[in-house]
Amino acid sequence: MAEDGKLKRDKPWIMRTYSGHSTAAASNALYRTNLAKGQTGLSVAFDLPTQTGYDADDPLARGEVGKVGVPVSHIGDMRALFDGLPLDQMNTSMTINATAVWLLSLYVAAAEDQGVDPSVLRGTTQNDIIKEYLSRGTHIFPPAASMRLITDLITYTVKDVPKWNPINVCSYHLQEAGATPTQELAYALVTAIGVLDAVKATGRVPASEFGNVVGRMSFFVNAGIRFVEELCKMRAFVELWDRVTRERYGVTDPKQRRFRYGVQVNSLGLTEQQPENNVIRIVLEMLAVTLSKDARARAIQLPAWNEALGLPRPWDQQWSLRAQQILAYESDLLEYADLFKGSEVVEAQTQRLVESAWAEVQEVLKRGGAVEAVESGYIKQRLVESNAARLRAIESGDQVVVGVNKYVDGAPSPLTENLDEAILTIDPEVDAAQRAALVRWKEERDNAAVEQALAELQRVAKADENMMAPSIAAAHAGVTTGEWANTLRQVWGEYRAPTGVAGAIVKASGSGPAAETIARLRKRLAELEARMGRRAKLLVGKPGLDGHSNGAEQIAIKARDVGFDVVYEGIRVSPEQIVASALEEGVHLIGLSILSGSHLALVPEVVERLREAGLGDIPVVAGGIIPEVDAERLRRGGVAAVYTPKDFELDNIMSDLIDLVDRRHAAE
Amino acid sequence: MPPSDLPDDAARVLSADKAAVSRALNLVEDRRPEAQTAVTELLAALKDAPKAAGGHRVGLTGPPGVGKSTLTSALARSVRRGGRTVGVVAIDPSSIRSGGSLLGDRARMSFDPSDAGLFVRSLATAGEVGGLAYAANSAVRVLAAAYDMVVIETTGVGQSEIDIMHVADTVVLVVQPGSGDVLQFLKAGIMEIPDILVVNKADQDELAQRAVADLRGALQTARAVGATGGRDAGWEPPIVATSATKGTGIDELIAALDGHRKHLEATLATRRRQGEVQWALDLFTRKHGEHGLSTLGGAAQLQARAERDLDDGETPLSLCEHLSREYVAALGKTP
């Protein structure tokens, strides 16, 4: 208690809402209302074309423009996004990776246009492309080029925008792809080590200033429902980061060794069934990253109760923001010192995590480090295996999920009375409008200046110079996101990351009802093979820019484990490619997985192209975040079945798939 | 898909109609006894295809993860640019427990889906004792009738290094720098000298040159101690450094392949026939051992028989199955 008898409270963390959709103008309006509701920082969600370096008029952007985030194609969009929001007073977090150098360049250029000196800008670029290969899937270039972009951004801001967090090393997305706490700790740390080693290797930062780089490293972490263990995980992070920065990089200033992190709590565990329960999960998970004063988050953004249904509306996000505000301002949490210092239980669990994570860090370093362990598929395969184990535990009931595999009966919820309106839907006209705006933009700009800027960009990409300067110049010249990325694609090429599924081993119980079900499914496929002459062959396809791979991966390995021959080509495959694969591979069944919301554009396109190729008789099923009205439309258009997260029993899905192949064979 | 109409389909395979090629591949994969006549007829109809005689069957083998698929992709793209058409058979292991498989090679290949001159089929080993898929030999014959070059990617484990010699004209062993894999192979004596050696992942010049030099040294040592047989005394296997991801060294690889194909010109027909005979007998021996061989009259006699039957339109697979049946029948008679 302070002298005057008033309680001295800690400063609360920064509260954000991850948002953006449709257009820059619509998102700007949303940011203003969010700030008016007491949010203290901005968190920009970009649409998938912007994240993967395509303009709205690129064929690959079909169905994705303005859907899951805001499209930013050029400096005009960036200006509109922050119109009336003075950039010297904002703290802006941008979830941007492969195109981070470009989006930061647009932000810097927009600030300059506002008359703001870039050196005062505050905020974060996610800029962790390593985890894109492992989980998030918006990478463009091969790992070496990505690492170069990461380090270019870091060396630029450390010098020129000192308050900027140039990178958020992400463990969040690893947990969303199935990582255990140990894996989350280990793989985030090896990523940070890989990045710092790479910065060192550029030779651009004098040894005496390297501590500044280390001090600007920040992390983006997850917190799952096992919130006590998660709390310990955060304490383990603090301890391990202190060790790495001290021992590997010789940083002596404790401030530069601090583990600074932001959080989005777990969304993978949020359910479609009884979605109102998700609010309770979200609040418990928030405790893991706030209760320990010594390991408290700097910034928090929470998902919404309707996470597994579709995009959140402003009211849904407001509910989550209120949860943060109640914890920070109503409760007494911020009045105390660290609650767990000296707790034997917490300390013991923390040490267990420290040790297991450190062992896995050594394992990856032994394999050559983060980049090598990405390229070889080692880490990805570990994640796929963990995720498979998690799903199996839910399916068998070993891991209780209330409303899903236990306590499933309940009164109907008034929140979901009108399910189709319980989510945000994006006006399909947005796509065309953005394309038209792009045409106008290109007509009105100085195309000679654009050509020159792109030539310079290309020159620097081939040389050993920082990409930021030519990118900022290109931003001012009116270059578009697609032009920036395509120029670099030509120099560096593109990269398809390992899928991790081929070698993934799933331990199955040898007996019991689960084993019996598997045996039954295997027997059916063996019988079907005898009748068809060939083993049933399944193509799992992910059309569009969607990077959500969990579902496709788990369906693919499960299908293999019950006896299908499975072709899975990874994320971001075009409808043309899917149809070509179906034709050449002679598959019996096609399963499409789409979670980004572009199913109404992409699924019918695949079905139509199959028909044109004379493959109209191959059954097609679809899975993902597909609202029931849309599912109905797809089924009417010839899709044999549609699956959503509530269909968590993979064995049942497999049984259906076998039925489909069987029926089609019988009809032949 | 409607049941295939044979002569018509064979003609369409020759013109590389993808739907027909795909149907033909489905057919040769068909294990039902009632499909065997159709398979035999189809393969007979494709036998004298101009492409097949003039074409080139290239086998890529090497340890898991060395970049065989990525290299296949880079190779196929380059060969396409040169105007030749390419068919690919990519083989992955089947799970012993479930019989299913994850056919992952395709994920590492990137092609223009509208290219009519490029075709990729993934096959599972389907529990064959060897490393090659059940229908690999027949699938290669189908693709060889339709495309100028056929590339076969093996699993790189088990018996596939040996099996690949029986289906490919040119065997390419792919290794990575500094892995010591080649020496291992040679020492173990499980591999005759491949026709071409590739050091992939040679992304940096310096590294690449060192790797090639190391490999050359290793080969010489191995030869000196007689660890290598070599199925062709007149051919010195070239060593090529490639980066499948950067696309370097691919032209050199193509030149080496073309060189070997030319070297084979006179002996190719015999080599292919010999490969098939050998494969049929290997498959049979793996199933039934020496006892199987001796029961049916011994190796020499079976060899002659195989040559005759293959001339009469048998495939290695169907021949092996016939021999198996005869063996089982013979067993029934001897108490």
Ligand code: B12
């Ligand atoms: C995990 C997750 C992620 C992970 C993905 C990790 C990975 N590699 O997969 C991460 C953190 C990277 C991520 C990122 C993003 N995400 Co996300 N994510 C989720 C989340 C929480 C769970 C999805 C999941 O993996 N579930 C587990 C798997 C096993 O389930 P599933 O895929 O649904 O599959 C089941 C069924 O659907 C079905 N199925 C699915 N596919 C198939 C295929 C076949 C053949 C069959 C038979 C069945 C089938 O069977 C499965 C078994 O039950 C969902 C919300 C939710 N709770 O569902 C949001 C969600 C899908 N994400 C969303 C968004 C917007 C994003 C971003 C685009 C945000 C942004 N603007 O940057 C990014 C970018 C991702 C990208 N590149 O596309 C939105 C999509 C909104 C929409 N559709 O309108 C959702 C719905 C959240 C929300 N409410 O806003 N995400």
Ligand SMILES: Nc1nc2c(ncn2[C@@H]2O[C@H](COP(=O)(O)OP(=O)(O)OP(=O)(O)O)[C@@H](O)[C@H]2O)c(=O)[nH]1
């Ligand atoms: N640096 C580098 N990586 C490569 C090269 N070729 C392949 N790779 C990488 O090596 C990994 C394995 O490549 P694949 O092509 O799948 O190897 P494979 O031999 O076909 O693997 P299996 O079929 O599983 O045996 C991938 O991550 C590729 O990107 C190369 O030339 N250089």
Ligand SMILES: [Mg+2]
């Ligand atoms: Mg491969």
